[in-house]
Amino acid sequence: MRRKYSLEFKREVVKDALVEKSLSLVARKYRLNSKMIYRWIHEYKQGKYSSYK
Numbered sequence: 001m002r003r004k005y006s007l008e009f010k011r012e013v014v015k016d017a018l019v020e021k022s023l024s025l026v027a028r029k030y031r032l033n034s035k036m037i038y039r040w041i042h043e044y045k046q047g048k049y050s051s052y053k
Contacts, residue, residue: 007049013037014044 017026017037027034043049 010040011044011049014040014049017041 013026013030013032014037016029017023018041020026023034023037026032027037030037040049
């Protein structure tokens with residue numbers, strides 16, 4: 001079964017990953033796959049997670 005993550009959670013993880021500079025540490029902290037975090041960062045930089053959409 002696929003999990004759904006809230007926009008707020010994704011933003012929190014992405015911001016933590018951008019500060020930490022280590023996807024593997026952030027992935028372990030949130031118990032996520034590092035490839036998922038990489039995708040979220042990519043989407044975040046494209047503006048997908050902006051709050052005014």
